[in-house]
Amino acid sequence: AFESLASDFYGFENQLTEREREFIANLRAALETELKPIVNEYWERAEFPRQIVDVLHGARAIGLGFEETAPFENSAVFRGWVALELARVDASVSTYVGVQNGLALGAIGICGSKEQRAEWLPKLASGEVIGAFGLTEPDSGSDSAQGLRTIATRDGDDWILNGSKRWIGNATFSDITVIWAKSAEDGQVKGFIVPTGTPGYTATKIEGKQSLRIVQNADITLENVRVPESLRLQNANSFRDTAAVLRETRAEVAWAAVGVAVGAYEAALRYAKERVQFGKPIAKHQLIQDLLVKSIGDITASIALCTRVSQMLDAGEQRDEHSALAKAFATARMRETVARCRELMGGNGIVIEYDVARFFADAEAVYSYEGTREMNTLIVGRAITGEAAFV
Numbered sequence: 056a057f058e059s060l061a062s063d064f065y066g067f068e069n070q071l072t073e074r075e076r077e078f079i080a081n082l083r084a085a086l087e088t089e090l091k092p093i094v095n096e097y098w099e100r101a102e103f104p105r106q107i108v109d110v111l112h113g114a115r116a117i118g119l120g121f122e123e124t125a126p127f128e129n130s131a132v133f134r135g136w137v138a139l140e141l142a143r144v145d146a147s148v149s150t151y152v153g154v155q156n157g158l159a160l161g162a163i164g165i166c167g168s169k170e171q172r173a174e175w176l177p178k179l180a181s182g183e184v185i186g187a188f189g190l191t192e193p194d195s196g197s198d199s200a201q202g203l204r205t206i207a208t209r210d211g212d213d214w215i216l217n218g219s220k221r222w223i224g225n226a227t228f229s230d231i232t233v234i235w236a237k238s239a240e241d242g243q244v245k246g247f248i249v250p251t252g253t254p255g256y257t258a259t260k261i262e263g264k265q266s267l268r269i270v271q272n273a274d275i276t277l278e279n280v281r282v283p284e285s286l287r288l289q290n291a292n293s294f295r296d297t298a299a300v301l302r303e304t305r306a307e308v309a310w311a312a313v314g315v316a317v318g319a320y321e322a323a324l325r326y327a328k329e330r331v332q333f334g335k336p337i338a339k340h341q342l343i344q345d346l347l348v349k350s351i352g353d354i355t356a357s358i359a360l361c362t363r364v365s366q367m368l369d370a371g372e373q374r375d376e377h378s379a380l381a382k383a384f385a386t387a388r389m390r391e392t393v394a395r396c397r398e399l400m401g402g403n404g405i406v407i408e409y410d411v412a413r414f415f416a417d418a419e420a421v422y423s424y425e426g427t428r429e430m431n432t433l434i435v436g437r438a439i440t441g442e443a444a445f446v
């Protein structure tokens with residue numbers, strides 16, 4: 056039950072507790088049997104396999120980071136491994152969890168009052184409530200720290216929201232969406248838990264995605280959407296609080312990027328041992344070994360970086376620039392790795408049934424969401440030079 060991941064070359068997983076490793080082993084087994092066999096078919100149809108929600112929530116993979124919902128005490132490194140395991144099978148399903156767990160549940164866990172946490176965290180962890188996180192807008196992506204156009208206006212005990220959102224994951228079927236909006240009163244960004252049945256709220260599926268086809272993303276419009284003050288996240292007073300949520304999720308996306316690289320690498324390694332050219336398995340060709348070794352090197356370096364950035368979270372030392380560097384570095388290494396694995400497989404590298412084509416395409420969205428490489432670079436650049444170069 057405690058078999059280590061073969062692509063964990065330096066045995067980082069051994070640092071987890073026995074309980075954490077057992078959890079990972081069970082999750083790995085569930086994903087292999089329930090998700091892996093159906094994933095390419097759903098990817099081609101650009102459909103989300105709703106049955107997987109029960110598997111993920113049943114495995115208690117959601118809400119691991121909060122005392123209200125964690126099944127046992129655990130570390131941020133462990134939670135990173137969970138993200139890796141999910142993405143190793145499929146980046147879209149890991150994105151579903153990233154949204155439900157890190158962004159929606161995380162926003163309420165980090166920015167909600169005690170009462171809000173008590174009400175929403177257990178429901179989001181069990182899957183009774185599906186959540187989404189609406190920050191990005193049609194005209195505000197990278198500059199959402201200052202460029203949000205969605206406005207929240209106070210009206211007695213309520214707030215009225217007007218604006219639009221783009222790219223919002225899970226929002227085609229979410230029960231609640233955390234909407235980030237600028238307050239008309241003080242110009243600061245605030246967060247609202249918006250039940251999606253509220254009049255004036257509409258979500259439309261974004262069609263035609265060629266990356267992360269399984270994840271459902273939506274355009275949202277908000278027309279005089281009325282929410283009570285009790286649904287305003289009580290501890291979200293400026294974008295700095297939104298950024299606190301993103302700081303943690305970025306580190307988890309870095310872990311997920313390693314998972315994407317591992318998924319592609321494992322498929323490529325298997326293929327290299329089976330495919331015969333010039334009278335021998337291509338794994339015996341030196342240049343093929345070079346592709347594989349570069350990949351395991353990138354994976355190993357990324358796991359080391361991710362392990363440290365998660366240890367810093369647990370130690371209370373993680374700053375925005377730490378998770379920004381992890382996200383930028385791990386996603387860049389992921390992108391190179393999936394391209395090498397695609398190359399190793401020749402023509403079959405572009406055929407869905409060999410898996411690598413899916414990882415290759417999905418890597419592009421993981422590279423750009425939760426802060427593009429440029430944005431995360433500028434966050435690190437600001438930290439090391441003392442100069443903000445965003446505008």
Ligand code: FAD
Pocket residue numbers: 154188189190191195196197198221222223224225267272420423424425426427428429430444445446
């Ligand atoms: P833009 O901001 O328009 O950027 C375009 C290019 O310009 C990028 O290369 C960028 O790096 C570059 N650029 C911009 N400014 C600068 C600068 N100052 N210096 C140098 N280069 C710059 N958002 C949510 O709120 N919730 C979600 O659930 C969600 N899920 C997503 C899922 C997917 C599949 C995708 C693709 C996106 C998702 N997003 C979500 C949005 C995502 O976070 C944004 O796409 C991302 O932040 C980039 O914004 P943009 O696409 O508007 O690109």
